[in-house]
Amino acid sequence: MVDYLDPSAIENEMESVDDPISSNETDSQTHLLSGVHDEENINESEQMLKQSSEMIAREGLRERMTARRRSRLECDSAEGEEILLDPKEFPPLPEASDPSIFEEMRADGEAALAAGMEFLSETSEKAQRIIQRVITDVWKQTHFHHLPEWLKDNDFLHFGHRPQIQSFRECFKSIFRIHTETVNIWTHMIGCIAFVAVATYFLAAENFAWTEKWMFSAFFAGAVLCLGFSFLFHTVYCHSQSVGKFFSKLDYCGIALLTLGSFVPWLHFGFYCRSVAKHIYIGVISVLAITAIVVSLWDKFSEPAYRALRAGVFVALGLSGVIPAIHYVSSEGWVRSVHEGSMIYLVLMGVLYVSGAVLYACRVPERWFPGRFDIWFQSHQIFHVLVVIAAFVHYHGISLMANHRFTLGACPQISDTASWFVS
Structure with missing residues (x-):
């Protein structure tokens, strides 16, 4: 009996059927009738072979796709690329x-x-x-050139970047791993927690009346929001482009709120007995802060091309305090401004903020040594540390101002016009 699953057997059988010398007329008729039956068996066998071939083809496709993925992963690992x-x-x-x-x-x-x-x-x-x-x-760290375009911010930082992580849980778990944003996250997270603790202690104390505590509350709120928004932004901005843009806007709004909150208590205690000047200056700085917030809501404001503009907007907002500072020094004199107005601390705060902003805008020191400051001591990290230090310096300064102010007693009775210049 012919095995119709064996192609060579089928071929030999067909040759014997078609050979006129090897059979007589009767045999030919018999072969002709059996050939019809054999043809049906052959078709059935061919169909089974076809189905088997399809199964083998599917398994082969699976193996090829798996091998291609394995080859891609091995190639990425060999190049040091982790994605x-x-x-x-x-x-x-x-x-x-x-x-x-x-x-x-x-x-x-x-x-x-x-x-x-x-x-x-x-x-x-x-x-x-x-x-x-x-x-x-x-997820694994990756090189700058393998990041999606919306994650590319500082091309002087070569390796150690987080890739896109489409999970908030994984984004927050990345706080405890080493990458380019680790220090940025921890500096402002610790700063935020520290100011929450200081604010809680200060507001619970009985050193000042609640009227004065509200002035300090403006500063505490600005510091906590600024550092908190910054911590959240650096934690989750790699989630997706839309999430990154949203939290970057919060980050910039926090900077404006910290600047405004820093000026409110200083203006309140510095111009304590000059209500006209105090309210005008607080009004002006409030308008400028709101303007900075509106500008920061512009979608392109967070793009790398506008790094200098971002730094310029917030430096200009901070330097707007130079005018009331000059007014205070001109009316009180330098010595009283230093001892009673905490002018040294105000100047030191401004120097720290401006220095950090300049380093951030210029991307120093990584600009001078590309790839050397990927994880530690990059410009953004230095900026973060200076912001936290400046905020605590300012808190110490306004605390001294408030204590000194309440040793002077009530304000003298003077006209509103005179109160513009006279203490």
């Missing part, structure tokens, strides 16, 4: 087998083989889902 693979880059693999094939195999009495192949197919699919989930949940 977070986007699950969208991994479309679902084709099914290892068509369910209809399993049914046909069972109908042909091969239920055990069908059950085994179906089990292997389901196991393979589950393993693939697990692999994709692991790839999604685990």
